Amino acid sequence: MKPRVALLRFPGVNCEFETARALACAGAEVTWLGWGARLEEAAFDGFVLPGGFSYEDRVRAGAVASRSEWMDALGRAGEAGKPVLGICNGAQVLVEGGLVPGRAGLAVELALARNRGRGAGGYLCCWCFVEIASMPGWPGRLAGTRWPVPVAHAEGRFVSRDPAVRAELESGRLGAARYVQPDGAPAAGSPWDPNGSLGAAAGVGSERGNVLAFMPHPERAAWLRQVPEGLPGEWGERRRGARTAAELMSPGPGQALLDAFVHAAREAVR
Amino acid sequence: MSRAPAGRSGGEALYVTLSVPDPVALTALAALRSLAGPAPAWLERGRVWLHTGGGAVFEAPAGVWLNPNKERGVRWTGGANPWTADAAGGGEAWVLVRERGACPEAGAARALAERGERPPAGLTCATLWRLGPPADPAARGAGGGGAADRVALAEAAAVVRSAHRGLLVNPHSQAHLSLAPPATLAELASRLDSLAREAQAGG
Numbered sequence: 178m179k180p181r182v183a184l185l186r187f188p189g190v191n192c193e194f195e196t197a198r199a200l201a202c203a204g205a206e207v208t209w210l211g212w213g214a215r216l217e218e219a220a221f222d223g224f225v226l227p228g229g230f231s232y233e234d235r236v237r238a239g240a241v242a243s244r245s246e247w248m249d250a251l252g253r254a255g256e257a258g259k260p261v262l263g264i265c266n267g268a269q270v271l272v273e274g275g276l277v278p279g280r281a282g283l284a285v286e287l288a289l290a291r292n293r294g295r296g297a298g299g300y301l302c303c304w305c306f307v308e309i310a311s312m313p314g315w316p317g318r319l320a321g322t323r324w325p326v327p328v329a330h331a332e333g334r335f336v337s338r339d340p341a342v343r344a345e346l347e348s349g350r351l352g353a354a355r356y357v358q359p360d361g362a363p364a365a366g367s368p369w370d371p372n373g374s375l376g377a378a379a380g381v382g383s384e385r386g387n388v389l390a391f392m393p394h395p396e397r398a399a400w401l402r403q404v405p406e407g408l409p410g411e412w413g414e415r416r417r418g419a420r421t422a423a424e425l426m427s428p429g430p431g432q433a434l435l436d437a438f439v440h441a442a443r444e445a446v447r
Numbered sequence: 448m449s450r451a452p453a454g455r456s457g458g459e460a461l462y463v464t465l466s467v468p469d470p471v472a473l474t475a476l477a478a479l480r481s482l483a484g485p486a487p488a489w490l491e492r493g494r495v496w497l498h499t500g501g502g503a504v505f506e507a508p509a510g511v512w513l514n515p516n517k518e519r520g521v522r523w524t525g526g527a528n529p530w531t532a533d534a535a536g537g538g539e540a541w542v543l544v545r546e547r548g549a550c551p552e553a554g555a556a557r558a559l560a561e562r563g564e565r566p567p568a569g570l571t572c573a574t575l576w577r578l579g580p581p582a583d584p585a586a587r588g589a590g591g592g593g594a595a596d597r598v599a600l601a602e603a604a605a606v607v608r609s610a611h612r613g614l615l616v617n618p619h620s621q622a623h624l625s626l627a628p629p630a631t632l633a634e635l636a637s638r639l640d641s642l643a644r645e646a647q648a649g650g
Contacts, residue, residue, distance in 0.1 A: 244478045
């Protein structure tokens with residue numbers, strides 16, 4: 178039986194097609210839920226908030242969507258241990274709604290502030306490298322892996338005013354994924370650290386690890402053909418060496434994250 | 448652009464809003480009404496510029512300080528606050544907001560430099576949210592809508608604490624001040640100065 182994954186479309190979302198396609202390739206039965214539809218968390222085994230500009234980023238990116246009725250259902254699903262993935266704008270919604278880190282009664286402990294890295298600022302669309310941290314939950318299946326993935330955002334800098342949360346971010350204990358250089362060395366400034374996130378965090382998970390706010394776009398790296406030929410490292414070499422349509426349509430670096438998500442949703446079915 | 452009576456307090460300020468109903472404020476108001484607790488009866492969003500460096504840089508604001516095709520401005524050069532109906536019992540509250548660590552004045556300085564003009568000294572700006580008092584008088588606070596009640600209501604409506612509380616300000620990335628509308632330009636200047644310091648310290 179295929180795991181049932183709900184794809185939540187707030188008005189202004191624009192990455193739902195490619196996200197649904199990549200989830201389906203990972204083995205999920207994807208149901209699109211449009212703005213205003215009722216979300217019954219019991220009817221699904223996993224939940225994905227795709228990227229885009231929900232509500233035109235009015236007030237702040239993700240802020241208005243995070244006040245939607247869907248958030249209560251997502252909170253209950255997270256409590257129940259079901260996998261929840263927010264990609265880019267979806268990550269901003271999860272942060273503004275307090276689902277990550279999701280402690281202390283879903284208090285909002287973080288913000289995704291405007292990009293302000295060393296040598297970079299404002300909206301940025303480029304390929305970066307991320308390394309997945311050792312953590313509980315489904316993203317932890319990929320712990321230690323390092324792969325290229327595109328980012329496209331203006332507000333992707335994880336920050337907090339809470340000293341304890343800041344310390345956790347800076348030390349890397351809270352980050353589920355961090356930006357690194359292609360060889361795995363810490364990303365210090367542009368181009369490999371696109372936004373100046375504390376601890377170079379690219380994603381932050383909930384304490385149990387089943388809810389993940391991930392700023393890069395794995396669905397834009399789901400096929401090898403999407404990888405730029407000029408990218409350094411193993412994936413760039415693979416792309417340059419691909420000669421046939423079958424090779425170009427083989428899984429790309431971002432597919433592993435979506436595979437891990439769908440695997441977790443499948444386990445939730447059992 | 449309308450203009451407040453000129454005064455001798457020194458400095459000038461400009462409040463810029465959209466000429467048409469602001470979709471951001473309308474969406475924010477709808478979201479606030481869906482949250483627990485009293486919601487403002489109305490909500491307006493604008494940009495406040497303060498200049499304390501001498502001269503009258505906001506006298507002809509079109510081009511740098513506002514886009515005359517879609518925005519309008521009200522200048523305050525002294526006397527009573529021309530941006531609020533409080534004198535007529537409006538009872539509104541204000542929330543001033545700045546991104547932590549940001550320098551929003553830099554954009555205006557660049558625009559002036561491109562025109563060959565020297566950026567004025569003593570410039571500060573912030574986003575201003577104006578919150579109308581709750582329609583239900585019983586929701587206006589124990590003090591019947593006094594300054595302390597207004598600040599408390601603005602704080603509750605504005606500052607994000609959880610998915611069910613607050614919307615306009617995420618304190619992790621934004622500095623803010625909740626206040627009753629300042630009566631004088633000097634008070635506005637003092638408040639904006641505090642806000643800018645707080646935003647810079649927390650960058």
